Amino acid sequence: MEDLVDAHNASAEHLKSLTDQIQKCEAKLMDLEDRSRRSNIRLRGIPETVLPADLPSYVHSFFKLLTPEIPTDMLLLDRLHRVLKPQHIATSLPRDVLLKAHYFHVKDLLMRRSRTVKDLPAEYTSIKMFSDLSAATLKHRKNLPTGDGNPTRQPYPANNC
Secondary structure (H helix, E strand, C coil): CHHHHHHHHHHHHHHHHHHHHHHHHHHHHHHHHHHHCCCEEEEECCCCCCCCCCHHHHHHHHHHHHCCCCCHHHCCEEEEEECCCCCCCCCCCCCCEEEEECCHHHHHHHHHHHHHCCCCCHHHCCCEEEECCCHHHHHHHHCCECCCCCECCCCCCCCCC
16 A cells, blocks of 8 residues: 555655646747847727728838837838737727837837827727737736735837827
8 A cells, every 4th residue: 555655655746747838838938039029019999991002101100100200111010910809809899900120229219109199199099018928928927916905908009009
């Protein structure tokens, strides 16, 4: 009987070590995925009437309003496209636009400015900017408690237009 108890304890310890290794691997994977997305910006609220061919000029004009001091050649975008809409989102809402800024410091400045800017033209007031985070990070942050004991609400917009 003692052999069975020892074998069970050894199996339980081994299971715990494997569980810890899996949690470390998942945290590492989450970190790597977020690092690969660190220059991405998710824009919410750009109307679907803006055609895909007009999207780059629309976004560039919005960014020039936020940061007029940055030269146009620094506002390089590696990618810019609309993303698929989650099934639980109403069909009347426009799809998000995902873009990758070529320079991280430009992305950082855009995100900071979007929090403080006021008096945007009417066509840009509905736009909200988010950092593009992995689904695992959003799920993890959703479960973090706030100071009042309630779980946090996701995602956090960079501006409150």
